[in-house]
Amino acid sequence: MNEITLKMREIARDLLERGEVQRVLGWEKGTFPYQSTPFFAETPADADKLIWDEYCLNNLAVYLLDFRYGEEKVALFVKGCDSRGVVRLIQDKQFPRERVYLIGIPCPGLKDAAAAAKLPAGAEVPLADKCRTCTHKNPVLYDVLVGPEEPPAKIEGDLFAGVKELEAMEPEERFEFWQSQYERCIRCYACRNVCPACNCRECIFDQTAKEWLSKEVNGANNQFFGMIRAFHVAGRCIDCGECERVCPMDIPIMKLNRKVIKDINELFGDYEAGTDLEKLPPLGLYSADDPEEFM
Amino acid sequence: MANHELAHAPGVNPLVPVAGKIIKIVQETPDVKTFHVTTENGKPFTPMPGQLGMLSLVPVGEAMFSVTSQGPDHLEFAIKKTGLLTDALHEAVEGQAVAVRGPYGNGFPIEMCKGKDLLFIGGGIGLAPVRSLINYCVQHREDFGHLQIVYGARSPADLCFKEDLFEYWPKVPNCRVDVTVDRGDENWTGPVGFVPAFLEQLNPSPENKIAITCGPPIMIKFVLQSLAKMNYSPEQIITTLEMRMKCGIGKCGRCNLGSCYVCLDGPVFTLAQLNVMPNEY
Amino acid sequence: MQTFKKEAIEQVLASWAKDAAVYVPVSRAGVKEFGPWSPKVEPDFTGNTRLSPKGLMFPQTETMYSYTVTEGGMGVVLEEIDHKPARRVIVGIRPCDVRSVQVMDEVFLTKGYEDKLYKEKRDNTLLVALGCLSPLPACFCESMGLNPMAAPGADAVMYDLGDSYGIIVQGEAGEALVAALGELVKDGGQVPAGEPCTLKVDAEGLTAKLQKMFEHPLWNKVNRKCLACGTCTYLCPTCHCFDIQGKNKGDEGYKFRCWDSCMYPEYTLMAGGHQPRPSKKERLRQRFLHKLQYMPERYHAWGCVGCGRCLAYCPAQVDITRFMQDVKEVAIDG
Numbered sequence: 001m002n003e004i005t006l007k008m009r010e011i012a013r014d015l016l017e018r019g020e021v022q023r024v025l026g027w028e029k030g031t032f033p034y035q036s037t038p039f040f041a042e043t044p045a046d047a048d049k050l051i052w053d054e055y056c057l058n059n060l061a062v063y064l065l066d067f068r069y070g071e072e073k074v075a076l077f078v079k080g081c082d083s084r085g086v087v088r089l090i091q092d093k094q095f096p097r098e099r100v101y102l103i104g105i106p107c108p109g110l111k112d113a114a115a116a117a118k119l120p121a122g123a124e125v126p127l128a129d130k131c132r133t134c135t136h137k138n139p140v141l142y143d144v145l146v147g148p149e150e151p152p153a154k155i156e157g158d159l160f161a162g163v164k165e166l167e168a169m170e171p172e173e174r175f176e177f178w179q180s181q182y183e184r185c186i187r188c189y190a191c192r193n194v195c196p197a198c199n200c201r202e203c204i205f206d207q208t209a210k211e212w213l214s215k216e217v218n219g220a221n222n223q224f225f226g227m228i229r230a231f232h233v234a235g236r237c238i239d240c241g242e243c244e245r246v247c248p249m250d251i252p253i254m255k256l257n258r259k260v261i262k263d264i265n266e267l268f269g270d271y272e273a274g275t276d277l278e279k280l281p282p283l284g285l286y287s288a289d290d291p292e293e294f295m
Numbered sequence: 296m297a298n299h300e301l302a303h304a305p306g307v308n309p310l311v312p313v314a315g316k317i318i319k320i321v322q323e324t325p326d327v328k329t330f331h332v333t334t335e336n337g338k339p340f341t342p343m344p345g346q347l348g349m350l351s352l353v354p355v356g357e358a359m360f361s362v363t364s365q366g367p368d369h370l371e372f373a374i375k376k377t378g379l380l381t382d383a384l385h386e387a388v389e390g391q392a393v394a395v396r397g398p399y400g401n402g403f404p405i406e407m408c409k410g411k412d413l414l415f416i417g418g419g420i421g422l423a424p425v426r427s428l429i430n431y432c433v434q435h436r437e438d439f440g441h442l443q444i445v446y447g448a449r450s451p452a453d454l455c456f457k458e459d460l461f462e463y464w465p466k467v468p469n470c471r472v473d474v475t476v477d478r479g480d481e482n483w484t485g486p487v488g489f490v491p492a493f494l495e496q497l498n499p500s501p502e503n504k505i506a507i508t509c510g511p512p513i514m515i516k517f518v519l520q521s522l523a524k525m526n527y528s529p530e531q532i533i534t535t536l537e538m539r540m541k542c543g544i545g546k547c548g549r550c551n552l553g554s555c556y557v558c559l560d561g562p563v564f565t566l567a568q569l570n571v572m573p574n575e576y
Numbered sequence: 577m578q579t580f581k582k583e584a585i586e587q588v589l590a591s592w593a594k595d596a597a598v599y600v601p602v603s604r605a606g607v608k609e610f611g612p613w614s615p616k617v618e619p620d621f622t623g624n625t626r627l628s629p630k631g632l633m634f635p636q637t638e639t640m641y642s643y644t645v646t647e648g649g650m651g652v653v654l655e656e657i658d659h660k661p662a663r664r665v666i667v668g669i670r671p672c673d674v675r676s677v678q679v680m681d682e683v684f685l686t687k688g689y690e691d692k693l694y695k696e697k698r699d700n701t702l703l704v705a706l707g708c709l710s711p712l713p714a715c716f717c718e719s720m721g722l723n724p725m726a727a728p729g730a731d732a733v734m735y736d737l738g739d740s741y742g743i744i745v746q747g748e749a750g751e752a753l754v755a756a757l758g759e760l761v762k763d764g765g766q767v768p769a770g771e772p773c774t775l776k777v778d779a780e781g782l783t784a785k786l787q788k789m790f791e792h793p794l795w796n797k798v799n800r801k802c803l804a805c806g807t808c809t810y811l812c813p814t815c816h817c818f819d820i821q822g823k824n825k826g827d828e829g830y831k832f833r834c835w836d837s838c839m840y841p842e843y844t845l846m847a848g849g850h851q852p853r854p855s856k857k858e859r860l861r862q863r864f865l866h867k868l869q870y871m872p873e874r875y876h877a878w879g880c881v882g883c884g885r886c887l888a889y890c891p892a893q894v895d896i897t898r899f900m901q902d903v904k905e906v907a908i909d910g
Contacts, residue, residue: 030893030895031714031775031887031893031895031897031898032713032714035893036893037801037892037893038800038801038892038893039801040797040800040801058801058891058892058893062803063800063801066800117713117714117888180605181605184604184605184607186627186636186806186810186835187806187810188805188806188807188809188810188837189805189806189840190803190805190806190807190891192805193803193804193805193891194803194805194891194892206840206841206842207842208819208821208842209378209379209842214821214823215637215819215821215834215836216637216821216823216832216834217636217637217834217835218637242891245891246805246807246891248626248807248810248811248889249607249626250605250606250607300688301688301689301690302688302689303689303690305690306692307692308640308641308656308692308693309689309690309691309692310640310691310692310693310820310833311640311641311654311656312654313654314651314652314653314654316650353643353645353652353654353829354643354645354822354824354827354828354829355822356822357820358847377847377848378847378848379847380847381847387649388649390650391649391650392645392646392647392649392650392651392652393652394643394652394654512850537846538844538846538852539843539844539845539846541818541819541820541836542818542820544688544689544691545687545688545689546683546684546689546691546816546818547817547818547819547820547833547836548816548817548818548836548838548866549817549836549843549844551862551866551870553865553869553870553873554869554870554873554874555874559687559688559689573790573865574790575852575853575858575862576852
């Protein structure tokens, strides 16, 4: 039992015993050693199921949306990426700061559960893809922090290397790349549903009667879905990589999101979504010196 | 292959409709119209009372409706304006092309009703499915006992099938019609009040009776309470369910309710059957 | 049993490909699914496919009929779209997926209506299964009454014998398949011993218990972490719900059907706004009960074959075996 787990349980039990919050969102152990899974502690006794280990991959911020219309106060364990998701939800006015209690966990980077599932027990498991490019190992917003802070993230190589590869392609080549990726898409919407930036009350892709997007699953419709979603989260994507992690068809969705992040950085100056409650996304505010090349 | 009887000719795709035409449109109320539909080969199919038909307005879409009535060469669908497809249907004109497939579902249990007194309780457009059974009873008058029709709508303007209610059915031997409205107008001299309360006032005896009810969910909920108060047993009460449906042949899963598919095993159920099914309709 | 050398697999597949389209598990960008075989295609017989083979009989999107509106709306011409399915042999389908085809047969071919689009493909399809020597961590088919080394619904079953494959025919169609191999096969070999599933759950009495649990508070808990996406339903080999939609271009268009998911809010939403299953609690309950209660009641067969795809690929690790275990542990009166 690691110290952070013990501390987590203590904090959660205390919050629930005092009635400070109605539930505490964390992780419990899943069916397999390489699975840690979201868990909602609702009684002090539940707190003993909470754990912290190298497989607590799920970004819990998205679950705040399940409680957005209620009155109750929720406590949430947050890694760096989870905390950025919470900042975004607060900025988007999807969840009020005063209804969430944030317990920060400095995160050294987690392991790749999908890779672990294929490896023999005891083998070295690689770092999760989404953690290779992490820029915030420490939570950016919290009420209490569990454990010592991690040293600032050092990213090896260029965060946008994958984007630059795509930008270097000829348009036809690039089109073929995305076509071959999105031909696989089965439109399960896991990418959307796991995303804290996808917080529309009613998603256009669910308005099937209006047929913004046909339910016919083919390359063109799937690309339309991928592209519209990327634009909808433009400036709000926190780069947590959850969409790509959960895609059952292994579509490199973050390449698309990072392209948009890179474009925004170039157009409006460097911006990291969800790192500062006071700093609104460039597409979410008006500034007199916004570029307007199209005018 | 499994032992079963096919409800369609082998090799035919039961999901493909046949082309037809709207030959007549009757404005029942401000938001209900009855559409008479036929095909090149005459009546698309011959449903039993309570069965359903999939009506398609090409290219807008298709939806399942109960067949309100039928003539020798056509089917009638009474349709309320409630969404994309029904809005478009209400814009349709006589002569316009449609497509149709069916019949689907079990229909009313005629055998169970034979020899019994029947109490029909309808609200709003909910009279549409019940009307097919009333007309059947009228046509086979000697097979059934006393008929009583209790019907209500929001206002006098919203009463469906006025000709049936006020001209035709009251003249049927041993048949009584009671109509109420939620709110009257300057010309309305009949009863005012909600259907369940009106029903309790009338207090029809459950003796040798089957009650058949259809209407908005909230009306059905309170009608069932009223019937229970008047000592009707769940086996004596019949209702029809409305669920979203796509295929009509018990495959697509939309109308799955417990181990039943409403399009195939319903839409007509006794309350006794519904009581043991998940309450998800 | 007959056997053929592993290096002869290409010749074996080529023999079957003479008068049929042969489908094998193939990896595309790391994702394994069934794809058409040709001499250029390397079959990947390790593990199971991520996408189940259901799409071969029940494609995710499939056109049904075209329509043309004529005379300004006064006429309409409908034309069925003929798919003319070729004879097919699916090679390397696992026992769980063979079972799922049998379950789909019940759904699509019984209770008074035959689904033509399914039937014409199914009638032309032969299944050559591959026994599972070592089930994957998420496999629990044994708990659902299957034997990972047997596929009673297949036309033939293959076994990995090390440097060769053994093949046992089951029925006439299977015999013809092996006969077509001629000199490639020789008699001999025996069914090897397989390992049991490591994931186990007790399904005994589950349906009867669930019949009493529709309103049980357990449902408030199991749905919490579910994200209400469609991954489980789309990867599931027995999920068969579909939608029927149209694609219009002016006065012309076509109807198609496509997979749909009971996890989506739009699935039960009625014109006029009535929503019989308003939240993910009701939707997840529907999915689990459909597999574990409604299908056993209606078709006398589990709607779950224990392939483990849903629990391996759920974004939130919702695990149907854990749910089954939770149900086991619930104490209810009567």
